[in-house]
Amino acid sequence: MIVAWLSIENFRNHRSTELSLDAERTLVVGPNGHGKTNLLEAVALLDGSGSFRGASAETLVRAGRDHAFVRAEIRRARRTYLVEMEIAAAGRTRAQVNGQRVRSLRDLADVTSTVVFCPADLSIAAGGPSVRRELLDNVLTSTDREYRAMRLDFERVLRQRNNLLKQAGYRPDDEALATLDVWDAQFAELGEAIAHRRDALCTALVPPAQDAYHQLAGRAADMELSYAAEWRKSSLATALANARADDLRRGSTTVGPHRDDMTVCLDGLPARTHASQGEQRSIALALRLAQHRYTAQLSGVEPIVLLDDVFSELDEGRARRLVGCLPAAQTIVTSATGHVPPGIEAHSQVHIQDGEVLST
Structure with a gap:
């Protein structure tokens, strides 16, 4: 899978940028704050997972404009797709593939798949649960159509x-309580299914993540990934019933997959509290590499690698x-200096x- 051609208009600080990308490696060079990461962000949006910087649509649109546009020619398994996105500063983002509107942005994962490595990835090991939930959901969304639909239904019910x-x-x-019973039943059914898939993914990611960690850290260590959800000791339906009074008092749902976590342990100790910063970096990189390998195995194509x-x-x-661990996939690298380690020399440069x- 490659992005052969990219066009972005009124996106962040890019008024109008159009370029062809090398099928193997492209190095994007420029001073900090001039739009290198914005270019990678536009590519990453093509898989429907949203901004890897957590940005809202409003901030993606160039100041003073109402809409931004991202268009790309994607080549995947001997087929060519034209992916087009219209991002509204106020309103709904729309997308289409070969002129056909997609029902959900997440369905773009059927065409495009990306894995982003960025400095903020340190929070995968050291940050809050939402970062690790997002990693699990991004992997599942890109590989499991049923999971995508399930997530949309779950978010609606929540x-x-x-x-x-x-x-x-x-x-x-009484009427409110009866309606709450209905939502609780749907929430419990969807939540249990989501947790089951996330739990299975944690297990599946362990071998590639541990292998990658060994290579990155240069030493052997046991990495463990486990899905952390207190409510799974009984059932989500039971947990919701027990939390109902508190939920009514708070006006929000306090238990469920939207609050769960993935625990990362290194040599039996929680990485969040016991791993050094260097170890946390290696863990984050290892999980991104595992994400790429797992996605490639299930989809049959190599996701695009974005190194910010x-x-x-x-x-x-x-x-x-x-560099020695990077997969043989189309890779786009940003650098303020233009210097990259030996072995990742780019075939083309974009300034x-x-x-x-x-x-170019």
Whole structure:
């Protein structure tokens, strides 16, 4: 799978950028703050997973404009697709593939798949649960159509349940309680299914993640991944019933997959509290490499690799070992200096300044 051609318009600080990308490696060079990461962000949006920087649609649109556009020619398994996205500063983002509107942005994963490595990945090991949930959901969304539909249904039910909790307040009437019973039943069914798939993914990611960690860290260590959900000791339906009074008081749902975590342990100790910063970096990189390998195995195509100024955050040894671990996939690398470790020399360079491509 490759992005052969990319066009972005009114996206972040890019007024109008169009370029062809090398099928193997492209190095994007330019001063910090001039639009290198914005270019990678546009590519990553093509798989429907949203901004890897957690940005809202409003911030993706160039100041003073109402819409941004991202268009790309994707070549996948001997087929060519034209993916087009219209991002509204206020409103709904729309996308189409070969002129046909997609029902959900997440369905773009059937065409495009990306794995992003960025400095913020340190939070995979050291940050809060939402970062690790997002990693699991991104992998499942890109490989499991049924999971995508399940997630959409779950998010809808969660919104409806939260709205009802807020409206009902401390003293819900019989009608509100009956409606809450309906939402609880749907929430429990969907939540159990989501947790089951996430749990299975944690197990599946262990071998490739541990293998990658050994190569990156240069030493043997046992990495463990486990799905952490207290409610699974009984059932989600039971947990919801036990939490109902508290949920009504808070006006929100306090238990379920939207609050769960993935625990990462190194040599039997929680990485979040016991791993050094160097170990946490290796863990994060190992999980990204495992994400790529798992996705490639299930989809049959190699996801595009996006490396956003990663090497500046690594010591020489880890940088060299990461190069040795990178898959044989289309890779786009950003660098403020233009210097990258030996072994990842780019076949083409793109120079960006003030959101404009100066040369390719």
